Amino acid sequence: MNENPLLSLFGYFALLSLFAVGGANAAIPEMHRIAVETMHWMTERQFSDSFAIAQISPGPNIIIVTLIGYHVAGLAGAAVATAAMCGPTCVLAFLVARTWDRFKEARWRIAIQSGLVPVSLGLIAASAFVLARSADHSVYAALITATTAFVGFATRINPLWIFAIGGLLGLSGWL
């Protein structure tokens, strides 16, 4: 495709942001599909590296789009991808915030809220699946994923420690 990369970045991420119920984590498979499979902007490896970098950075996880944007078109790409991912939903949040409180007890509001929960759960589960496929290339990597999943579910340990251990094990060359 010979499209202007800034335009495609903007178009894809602006559209994606409106369907990302459940936040950045729900949108990972679609980002992967677009960036790796459809547009061939990055390799499988670069995608999972970007996810890792977004995770160790402070702030919202959605920052992964900044990394994808930078990879595609430098600083302009980073700015455009981030604006596209946050702009439409922020405008929506602003508009809804002003009216939402009025319908606190409305039946349709409760139905929308509880109806979207399982959709978003399925999307986040799909993200975990896509990421596991692109990150776990060895039995050891898969073991780290499984151990972290258990530790994250059963304890309240700060995730940064888990990332540090994962990084060190990676450095040691076992993965």
Next chain:
Amino acid sequence: MSISPGASAPPVKRPSLPELFRSFVIVSISGFGGALPWARRMIVEQRHWMTAEEFNEAFALSQFLPGPNVVNFSVVFGSRFGGAPGAAVALAGLMAPPLIIVTVLAMLYARFGDIELLSRALTGIAAAATGLLIAVVAKMAAPLFRKRWNWAPLVAIAAFIGVAIMQWPLPWVFAALAPLSIALAWVKR
């Protein structure tokens, strides 16, 4: 910290625009592994800008809206106290520090990403981060699968299969499942 034991007394303080900006900068740079606990600590416990109930309601709204929850929350919170300028200022405070940090990291990665050591470390971190995401899924799934509403797990599984296995585009899967799920929630209430 609290003045009275009844936690639902309306908070008296209102943040100014510079205060809004500064607090969201702090929330943002503290927020490794989720900014929500930090936002709550700052807004409810330290500054008394919202009661616990008001915070929960504002956050529930941010979660239900599409897009990143904390980003939505900054807009909802900022607009409540300062209208459109308030929303813009809170959003800017939340996004500025990570944008700068991540852009620097992106430059470093573009330059040094091929270095074997770095890519090995990132492999380990990516594996760990994936595990944490699975833990989040398990925590979210637990209450859903316990409920009497037996349709909810089916919707979740259908969304998973559509996106992860069939690799259909997200907007299609969403357009098919969201109305169905909302209708079921309406009927089965």
